[in-house]
Structure formats: structure tokens, C-alpha cells
Amino acid sequence: MNFVFRTDASREIGTGHVMRCLALAHALRKQGAGCHFVTRELPGSLAGRIEGEGFAVTRLPAPQGEVPEGPPAHAHWAGVEWAQDAEETRAVLDGVAPDWLVVDHYAFDARWQREARPTGTRLMVIDDLADRPHEADLLLDQNLGRTATDYDGLVPESCPRMIGPRYALLRPEFAAARAEALAARAGRGLKRMLISMGGVDGADATSAVLTALRGSPLPGDLRITVIMGSNAPALERVKVLAQDMHRPTEVAVDVSDMAAHMAAADLAIGAAGATTWERCCLGLPSIIVKIADNQAEIAQSLVAGGAALYAGPLQAPNFAANLQEAVVVAGNPARLANLSTTAAAISDGDGVGRVLTAICPATSRFRDATREDSRRIWEWRNAGDKKFLFGGESTPYGAHDEWFCSALQASGRIMRILVLEALPSGYIRLDRSNRTSARVSICLALDARGKGFGQALLTEAERQGRALKLEGLDAEIHRDNVASRKIFAAAGYVQRAERNGFLMFHRELEG
Secondary structure (H helix, E strand, O other), rough: EEEEEEOOOEEOOHHHHHHHHHHHHHHHOOOOEEEEEEEEEOOOOHHHHHOOOOEEEEEEEOOOOOOOOOOOHHHHHOOOOOHHHHHHHHHHHHHHHHEEEEOOOOOOOOHHHHHOOOOOOOEEEOOOOOOOOOOOOOOEEOOOOOHHHHHHHOOHHHHOOEEEEHHHHOOHHHHHHHHHHHHHOOOOOEEEEEEOOOOOOOOOOHHHHHHHHHOOOOOOOEEEEEOOOOOOOOOOHHHHHHOOOOOEEEEOOOOHHHHHHHHHOEEEEEEEEOHHHHHHHHOEEEEEEOOOOOHHHHHHHHHHOOOOOOEEEOOOOOHHHHHHHHHHHOOHHHHHHHHHHHHHHOOOOOOHHHHHHHHHOOEEEEEEHHHHOOHHHHHOOOOOOHOOOOOOOOOOHHHHHHHHHHHHHOEEEEEEEEEEOOOOEEEEEEEEEEOOOEEEEEEEEHHOOOOHHHHHHHHHHHHHHHHHHOEEEEEEOOOOOHHHHHHHHHOOEEEEEEOOOOOEEEEEOOO
């Protein structure tokens, strides 16, 4: 399959639209798809970075003359009239003949989409605003507080709508770092602060934040890291301010390991843009600064849900005092821990995989479990009725993670992950009871339940059992867990006994 992405970055637009498209493009390329980007030459363009990551790029000419006016509200972000952009994009698409066109741009609406899209090409729209019509075959809005009904009348009734942060398009390193970051941050307190106001920070919010922090009571052992892009207009000013801070302050430019920086931090100060979901994935408590009107809804939803603190609009006269007050609140270890837990429940980092299952032919495979699966499995297990768990209650994540890390090294244990496209969706565990038998445990992600994947898990368990030359597999299932009982019975497991509300099942492995 071939995909074309139409998206832009600039000093006004920022980098978030391109970065989330790159996250999806990398995942598609791993699945064997071809990906081509179309982006206009604007001040602060990321065309060079896209090419540096191995993708073909068509650069549309830089704007000449007057900037267009709306509608839609952000029409000027394109730099040219929508009809000109549609014509130039269509010329590229006719040459590439993509299966899918992915559009992530506030300047374009259904008019542009009708003119730019070739016949036979499907259209995926990535949006955050719900303020204009789209002729889409698939719509993604990854923002907290958004509902599918917000797009009633804006997309065809037949258009599937992927709504909320569970679909956030994050690079895989965030999901990979999630389990360890959440386990390591628990109980650590405020030792490291991260400031990231976007790759461009055209409003120079970073300088305002640093200036406010100079008047805030900060822990004596606090270290501060500022993340900026090389295109940020205020970069040199920020470097000067950092040298005059009362706590050690590093300015890191064009970082390639953002997940590692976030995982090491205990508190972030940032805008309510695309990096919001990266912070949530890693359970990084945040103080939100509103630097654009289109971020207000996200900021309000995060604060109302207890996932972040709020410093208010950057231009507010009491901004410095608001930020200083929020830093004091975040210095409370209990409050910091609550913020982390709530944020981590918002986005798990597997949004790209969920999108792939919607746009690619369905395939499934198994792989060995790894360190990054610890949090996933804990969440899958806790998504159902707690009485189905041994002991009748969930294990705290820290205790589970400690067990999981040791379980990965245990010679008598096998753990395998079911992957649908690129989305981890379930697991099996085989624990050797003796030389000839093992106990099998299975669990599916909430999205995968009721779709027949339980049989796939038990088929894999049987395959692993035969590879180990086992003679039988055992399972313990709560007597009220009717769904699991049916799955195991259909796979040839026979009930033998009952103990403390759990039914004992056995399956012989012939030959």
C-alpha cells in the first residue's frame, strides 16, 4: 500500500502536525507500506527532517504575495489559496497514485479535499478543531474531551471516527519507555523538571517560564532541562536566561530522545499541544501553559480530570504568579503521584497501532514479551472483573512490575504477546508445573475481547506446549467467568475440580 501525507510545519504552525504524521509513517513503513510527504516551503519547515528520516518529500513552492483569508479559520496557515494548494498537491498524487491520502492541516476543508483527492484514493483526516467539513473515509481527533458527536454534520455518516487520546499518534519509544518510567517515578518526588513549549515556541513562552521560575521556591536539588528546536527564534535568549537560573539548567536542542528526557523528569511545564499525549503516556505530571486559543479545550479537560495543573494563558498579567503557585502545589509528593497516575490512564502510547488496524489489512502474529509489556499486561488484567483475579484484587503496579521483570528471566516461564498489525492486544503465559505439564494463563486487551482472539491465544499456548514436549496444559478459571470457560472448553479443556471458587481445567497434548 502507498500513503501520501499532506502536512506542514512552520514557525506559526509549529512542529506537532508533522511529528505525529511521521510517527504514523514509520509504523506504516514497518508494515511494508510506501510513504511520501507533501509539504510547503514555509519558514521553519521540517522537510529536511522528513527526508533525513528516509521518506520521499515533495516541497511545494514558498508562498508569494498576500496571505489568504478564511474560511476556514486557519486558511492563512497554508500560505496560498486553498485551490492553488489543491492543484499542486493533486499533481503529486496523480504521479504517486496512493491508496490513502492523510491530511493533517487546519487550513483545508472539504473543498480542498474534493479537488486534491484522485478517484480511488481513500482519505484520512487528522483534526483537532471540529470546526469545518471534511469528505473523509476515516477521521482521527486525538484530543481529550472531544466526542464523536462533535463531528456530526462535518463528516459523512459512514465515516469512522477515532476519537480521544487512546488514538494519539506517538512514536514507539514512548510506549517502550512507559512501563519503566512509571515504575521508576513512583515515590521519587520532584528532582528533575522538564520545560518544553514546542519545537518552535514562536511566542517565546520558554523565556517567560524561566523568568517566573526565578521567583519560585524550588527544591534545592532540582535540575532543569529545557527542550527547544534549532528554528526557535528565542533560542539564544533562552540560553542566556538558563545560565542565570538559581538551579542547574540545561538547554537541549533538536533532541532525538524526547522519550528518555520525559521518562527521567518528575514534572513538565509545557503547552497543551501534541506533546501532551507523550507526557501522559509516560505518566509525567504537567503544568499546562496556554499559548494558543485552540489549546484551551485540551487544557481545561486535563485540569478538570486531575491530570495536570494550570498556569493559565501566557499573556495573562498574573501568569508568573500562577506558574509559581502551580510549582508549589506540584512539590507535594502525594499530589505529584496523583497527577502521574491520572495522566498515565489517559494515553497508553499504542494509538498508532489502533490506527493501523483501521487502515491496513488485518494480520496477527505472536512475539516474546519484553520489558515494555509490563504496564500493558497490568492494565489488561485490571480491565475486567476483579473477582476473576487470584486473590480477588489487583496487584499494585509497582509490585506487578517487579514480578514481571523477574518473570522475564525465569527459565520455567513463557510469555507471548498477540500483535494485531502493530497493536499489542493480548498475552499468554505458560508456567511449568513439572517436567510434563504447565499452567496456562491468557488475557486480552479490552478492544480485542469478544472477537475470537481467545482461541488464537490458546492455539499459541498449545504450540508452545508441544515445542516444550509437554503432555498437558492446566488452567484455573473463576466459576463466574463464563466467557473464559467457553473459550477453554472450545479448545478441548476439560473441567476436573473446583477450589476456592476457581474451576480446574486440563487439556491433554497428544503426540
